Amino acid sequence: MIGAGSDTVHSMRMLKWVAYLLARYPEYATRMQQQIDAVVPRDRMLYGNVVTTKWGARTFVVFADYDLIKKAFQHPDLQGRPDFFSFKLMQKFGRRGVGFTDGAVWSENRRFVLRQLRSLGMGKTVLEESIQKEASLLVGHLERTCLDKPAVMDCAINTSVVNVIWQMFASTRYEVGDSEITKYCEDVNVLFDIIQKRLFFLDIFPVLTNVLPKFILNMFVDVKLAERCLENLTKMSEDKIREHLASLDPGNPRDVIDHYLLEKPDRDPTGYLKEYDADQLYGMMIENFLGGSETTSSTLRWMILLLSIYPDVQAKAQRCLDEVVPLTRLPCLADKSRLEYVDAMLLDVLRLSSLVPTSLIHSATADVVFEGYNIPKGTCLLVCSELCQKKKSFWQKPDHLYPEHFLDENGKLDGKKENFLPFSIGRRQCLGESLARMELFLFATAILQRFKIEAPEGVTLQPKTDPFSTILNLPDKFEVVLRKRI
Numbered sequence: 044m045i046g047a048g049s050d051t052v053h054s055m056r057m058l059k060w061v062a063y064l065l066a067r068y069p070e071y072a073t074r075m076q077q078q079i080d081a082v083v084p085r086d087r088m089l090y091g092n093v094v095t096t097k098w099g100a101r102t103f104v105v106f107a108d109y110d111l112i113k114k115a116f117q118h119p120d121l122q123g124r125p126d127f128f129s130f131k132l133m134q135k136f137g138r139r140g141v142g143f144t145d146g147a148v149w150s151e152n153r154r155f156v157l158r159q160l161r162s163l164g165m166g167k168t169v170l171e172e173s174i175q176k177e178a179s180l181l182v183g184h185l186e187r188t189c190l191d192k193p194a195v196m197d198c199a200i201n202t203s204v205v206n207v208i209w210q211m212f213a214s215t216r217y218e219v220g221d222s223e224i225t226k227y228c229e230d231v232n233v234l235f236d237i238i239q240k241r242l243f244f245l246d247i248f249p250v251l252t253n254v255l256p257k258f259i260l261n262m263f264v265d266v267k268l269a270e271r272c273l274e275n276l277t278k279m280s281e282d283k284i285r286e287h288l289a290s291l292d293p294g295n296p297r298d299v300i301d302h303y304l305l306e307k308p309d310r311d312p313t314g315y316l317k318e319y320d321a322d323q324l325y326g327m328m329i330e331n332f333l334g335g336s337e338t339t340s341s342t343l344r345w346m347i348l349l350l351s352i353y354p355d356v357q358a359k360a361q362r363c364l365d366e367v368v369p370l371t372r373l374p375c376l377a378d379k380s381r382l383e384y385v386d387a388m389l390l391d392v393l394r395l396s397s398l399v400p401t402s403l404i405h406s407a408t409a410d411v412v413f414e415g416y417n418i419p420k421g422t423c424l425l426v427c428s429e430l431c432q433k434k435k436s437f438w439q440k441p442d443h444l445y446p447e448h449f450l451d452e453n454g455k456l457d458g459k460k461e462n463f464l465p466f467s468i469g470r471r472q473c474l475g476e477s478l479a480r481m482e483l484f485l486f487a488t489a490i491l492q493r494f495k496i497e498a499p500e501g502v503t504l505q506p507k508t509d510p511f512s513t514i515l516n517l518p519d520k521f522e523v524v525l526r527k528r529i
């Protein structure tokens with residue numbers, strides 16, 4: 044009796060605690076953004092360009108200056124990832140893949156994926172045809188479903204973008220609207236939503252994962268739902284690997300999976316990959332599926348939204364496109380050097396949207412003295428990419444779409460600007476940057492060539508994003524009207 048009573052009291056206390064912390068959650072989530080927007084610049088004036096702050100139980104060192112970020116992210120001991128609950132969850136509580144690992148696992152996997160993506164055409168024209176095909180199918184789909192009426196730019200964009208990376212990894216593509224890919228895209232959305240908005244709480248209060256009963260974690264933080272989404276993506280990867288094992292031709296590797304299978308000939312007793320190797324391959328597949336789809340598709344969504352808000356920029360980009368590319372064919376990479384205004388517009392979309400506003404958080408893997416500051420091992424390191432990309436004293440019109448930011452006085456493209464780091468910088472710089480740049484150019488120009496983008500009648504669109512998101516600045520849901528140009 045006594046035992047049961049004290050259990051009840053314990054549970055009640057626990058619930059009160061959870062209720063209290065959850066009530067304060069919005070404060071923590073917005074505080075991070077507010078500190079970066081307001082407190083960091085103020086502290087920077089008072090104390091310099093390195094600011095230490097505390098969120099929950101975690102100590103963060105915040106770098107708010109471009110040169111310093113560049114230097115910090117080259118430092119070999121500042122390349123770790125913190126042991127955040129969300130990062131561990133993404134690795135299924137092991138160590139797998141690239142984005143959330145560090146040390147030897149990270150460098151081996153990163154080298155493998157980069158080598159594969161390069162040999163499959165990343166940054167080269169061989170990939171161009173496959174991206175153009177997806178772009179052409181996408182504009183065809185948009186024409187059939189979204190013309191002359193307010194429409195949401197939905198999962199079709201994600202499917203087209205996923206097809207590019209998934210053909211490189213698994214020789215697989217999906218038709219727009221296919222129920223399987225639509226389900227996976229939903230899983231990705233749910234997963235990002237939980238990680239950004241709820242798991243952050245456990246990242247900054249790690250003790251909660253040890254003291255809270257599982258049912259509370261599932262009820263309030265949706266841990267189980269996040270695990271289920273990840274499980275679906277893992278199952279999909281496992282099916283792909285099994286299909287590949289059954290049809291593997293050592294003389295003719297088709298994609299990243301085949302190359303991995305050939306590099307890891309040791310198998311378990313069932314003929315499948317050894318557990319460690321399978322984990323690494325799942326990890327790489329899932330994070331590239333996630334990272335490669337949501338980032339590029341959301342940047343394209345930002346472009347569509349911003350061009351409807353800045354019709355003059357849109358008209359100028361389309362004039363530039365029409366002068367260079369005949370309407371009878373799709374734009375291609377060879378046109379790029381003559382489409383400097385279009386290229387500059389895309390760079391300014393990346394700058395203004397600042398999709399990953401604080402990059403991905405790094406951690407110190409050893410005690411480091413950096414620029415005279417002591418940074419103890421385990422400290423979280425956060426860089427203010429968005430602050431740099433909207434720095435008032437550097438950019439002429441920091442809060443507006445203004446392609447001229449990336450053009451010199453002769454109209455020539457100057458893409459290597461200081462204070463511009465949408466793909467981060469240094470040793471952990473985005474692994475898919477070249478691919479993302481190719482995709483953005485080819486998808487964006489195909490859309491611009493075919494459609495004029497307008498705000499629905501009587502609607503004033505705003506470049507709004509959810510203030511509770513801690514990782515990605517995703518545009519709020521919006522509708523635009525597409526008018527056919529050709």
Ligand code: HEM
Nearest residue numbers: 141142334335338339399402403466467471473474475479
């Ligand atoms: C507009 C599109 C994209 C943007 C803005 C973007 C941005 C970023 C940023 C800011 C990071 C964090 C780097 C750091 O920790 O310092 C990152 C990492 C990463 N990105 Fe991207 N990314 C994009 C597209 C892609 C694509 C298409 C892929 C897949 C091929 C990809 C795969 C990755 C991976 C695997 C990492 C982890 C790298 C590491 O930890 O070493 N990204 N990305």
